[in-house]
Amino acid sequence: MKKLIICLFIILNFIPQYAQEKQENTTTATDSVTNDIDLPEGMLLETDSLYLDWISKNYINIGENCTTTDTSPQLEDSVYIDRLQRIPAIIEMPYNDIVRKFIDMYANKLRQRVAFMLSANNLYMPIIEEALDLYNLPLELRYLPVIESALNPIATSRQGAVGLWQFMLNTGKIYGLKVTSLVDERRDPIKSTRAAARYLKDLYDIYHDWNLVLAAYNCGPGTINKAIHRAGGEKDFWTIYNYLPKETRSYVPAFIAANYIMTYYCEHNISPLEMKMPEGTDTIHISRPLNFQQIADVCKIDIDQLRALNPEFKKDIIPGNEKPYALRLPNQVMSRFIDLEDSIYNYKNEIYQNRRVTVNVQTPQNTSSAQGKPLYHKIRKGETLGGIALKYGVSVAQLRRLNGIKGSNIRAGKSLRIR
Numbered sequence: 001m002k003k004l005i006i007c008l009f010i011i012l013n014f015i016p017q018y019a020q021e022k023q024e025n026t027t028t029a030t031d032s033v034t035n036d037i038d039l040p041e042g043m044l045l046e047t048d049s050l051y052l053d054w055i056s057k058n059y060i061n062i063g064e065n066c067t068t069t070d071t072s073p074q075l076e077d078s079v080y081i082d083r084l085q086r087i088p089a090i091i092e093m094p095y096n097d098i099v100r101k102f103i104d105m106y107a108n109k110l111r112q113r114v115a116f117m118l119s120a121n122n123l124y125m126p127i128i129e130e131a132l133d134l135y136n137l138p139l140e141l142r143y144l145p146v147i148e149s150a151l152n153p154i155a156t157s158r159q160g161a162v163g164l165w166q167f168m169l170n171t172g173k174i175y176g177l178k179v180t181s182l183v184d185e186r187r188d189p190i191k192s193t194r195a196a197a198r199y200l201k202d203l204y205d206i207y208h209d210w211n212l213v214l215a216a217y218n219c220g221p222g223t224i225n226k227a228i229h230r231a232g233g234e235k236d237f238w239t240i241y242n243y244l245p246k247e248t249r250s251y252v253p254a255f256i257a258a259n260y261i262m263t264y265y266c267e268h269n270i271s272p273l274e275m276k277m278p279e280g281t282d283t284i285h286i287s288r289p290l291n292f293q294q295i296a297d298v299c300k301i302d303i304d305q306l307r308a309l310n311p312e313f314k315k316d317i318i319p320g321n322e323k324p325y326a327l328r329l330p331n332q333v334m335s336r337f338i339d340l341e342d343s344i345y346n347y348k349n350e351i352y353q354n355r356r357v358t359v360n361v362q363t364p365q366n367t368s369s370a371q372g373k374p375l376y377h378k379i380r381k382g383e384t385l386g387g388i389a390l391k392y393g394v395s396v397a398q399l400r401r402l403n404g405i406k407g408s409n410i411r412a413g414k415s416l417r418i419r
Helices: 002-022 048-058 078-088 098-107 111-134 139-149 169-174 189-207 210-219 221-230 236-245 244-262 292-299 304-310 331-339 342-346 365-373 385-392 398-405
Strands: 060-062 273-275 279-287 327-329 376-378 416-417
Touching: 002 398, 048 060, 048 398, 078 098, 098 111, 098 244, 111 139, 111 189, 111 244, 111 273, 169 189, 189 210, 189 221, 189 331, 210 221, 210 236, 210 244, 221 236, 236 244, 292 304, 292 327, 292 331, 292 342, 304 327, 327 331, 327 385, 331 342, 376 385
Parallel strands: none
Antiparallel strands: 060 273, 279 327, 376 416
């Protein structure tokens, strides 16, 4: 009971800000039913640049798992209904015209993006499924990042949500994701997935309905609670549908469609892309500052592959001196890293590790003293003997002795010997 109260406090007091930032439009719908759909932003995020970059570097080639065509077959509603019900799922996945529109969008307009996400599946699904299993959550939630980020760990929305699970800054902090100038743990697939699992579990402790949990993940519990109140206390997504923001109304149908297309892609003539990423990877903890270029040059690994395996490091720099950070490398590179560790840290230090810890400030008197030449100061109007002595770090007595002065009177325009 105590845990539930704490969860409620965190969610209801902190997460509404997340929802306000994450959505530009929180205006509720009118009572009239509309067939318009508003795409979740994750479905609109650009993946083409990433896709083309990997293509050009031979990271991806076209797979041959399915027959590939440019079009999707036209199917009757009964086929979709039957297929959705055959997906082994705890979360309810009903069919209607709105769900059909999203399935058609994935199967036609977004075919290339689906092919890309199917390839990214191989990299991220083991991580996501492990976290969902750890927190005893429905495994069908593994396709939530499909509509959040198109499975792109460095995706950033217009409102500043980042990563596979599109965490806003404040929500990420609540769930333990650290963000600095060099590191953004919202982009770390493992850490962000664990955080998202905890967040989803907290939301389920509030609503005990997975469709409402999905809606709350998109717009925040505060907005869901208002919609429930306006619907007379009904706690069913499809009943409160018309009281929700436009994007949230589309969110659950998009989630259902994502589960459908990621399960039945072959039936729509979509072939996954095959990602040429390493078959096995391992991690090593870095406790000293290190630049990706030092690793890439010494270990002979493509720096873009380093970035793909370690997306949380925003500037190609592992801080190391703050706390140990995990660096992920292909298995064959890991042995080279261990053998050459000292050489990696020392490689072009003057270029990649050139931040100064201390700095000596050169003053005029030090320069003159080092050269053994007398140092003079031209007296300005308003200056005093004590002020000049303080400026150069000498005594008033020394100034009097060097300049034959008995009192404290000095004249502007005259030169005063300092040493």
